[in-house]
Amino acid sequence: MTDGLFVAARDRAEVAPGAVHVPGWLPIGRQRELVEACREWARGPVPMRHTVLPGGGVMSVRTVCLGWHWQPYRYTRTAGDVNGARVAPFPGWLADLGRAALVAAYGEEDGRAAGYAPDAALVNFYDGDARMGMHQDKEERSSAPVVSLSIGDSCVFRFGNTRTRGRPYTDVELLSGDLFVFGGPSRFAHHGVPRIFPGTADPAVGMSAGRLNITLRETGLTGGAGPSRSA
Template identity: 65%
Template sequence: MDDELFPRERAQIAPGAVHLPGWLDPAHQRELLAACRDWARPPAGLRTVRTPGGGTMTARQVCLGWHWYPYAYARTVGDGDGDGAPVKPFPAWLGELGRRAVADTLGPAEARDAAYDIALINFYDGDAHMGMHRDADERSGAPVVSLSLGDTCVFRFGNTLTRTRPYTDVELRSGDLFVFGGPSRPAYHGVPRVLPGTAPTGLGLSGRLNITLRVSGFPDAT
């Protein structure tokens, strides 16, 4: 979609929620994709997430730093079809990327003390989606950083009170950045659909990867 008549511009979707199109250039997208492929390998690799009610999430997931499962965190991958291995470490460079993302969207003051230590990496194939939910299992209110690679998706950003309207649908493409903090940190959000075949041809990815960075705020976080 490089031949658009008008370039996509930065947009504030809600107070504290900012969409910055094309934040990652093609070279950085390829570097991040290579890292995701390495993280997805076992042990503690890409897994299917099972909910307490017995269902499964259609997006598969791998975690760094802390392993998320519905609805808590652990240091080992013991749920769903996990292998019980220790969660992979959260790299320092990914934390720096998160702080830079916050500085570029919400300003340097918001980024200064954001000690990112969790990454949730979700892989969506053409049929995958994510229901409306809040990121509420952390003890920190630091902004959430979301990076997109591969196929375009419809990202639904809602309100802080209900999973239903009002919400705003945002098209997230490969390389896009979405950050939400402040009053929008507890907002409901989800991915109602992915648009297959829309990934950049030079990336080499079929499907969508979403890399979400969070600050745990846990007492034993290092």
């Protein structure tokens, strides 16, 4: 199916040091709640959009942000590349969910969950043709873990290394309700989504098609804008 090692197991697994896959973490009811929240966020104040890259390319996924607005390759409080509005606030209940996710991934004894304070979320919607190229999440000043939640259609999630966009990498099938957390030595690993499996969404979650991916990040930023960096 892919060039990497495809991990099909549905047990909790450490894919790389600090990178943990927890299948089926979100119950159906919680998934429905998140779908409804995402619909509300997508309506604004900054609507969901296809991000335009500096070279003129347009990302195939559609994105809406909370707390901080991400545009290549920095964070701002207002969406200058969309409509100039201030992004919707990052809700406290979503931070609570992020802390619970760290406990599920790393265990209560790990201790990172207690101090985890995510202040930005990127909500990405993938239709059947959307893809995400290999990239690093490196605009944050904090090295706290990234929490990734999947709802809707299944996908291939390619998790790589911190040095290059190529091999070695591992392909993991993410299903609706799955949790993926990457921190520690894997915090700045390259990752991407080379394939969506249309028609695999459970209508019970409130989506008939497409994949939602909600990623929570701790930016470490204050004020109005984060640093600008190259891709």
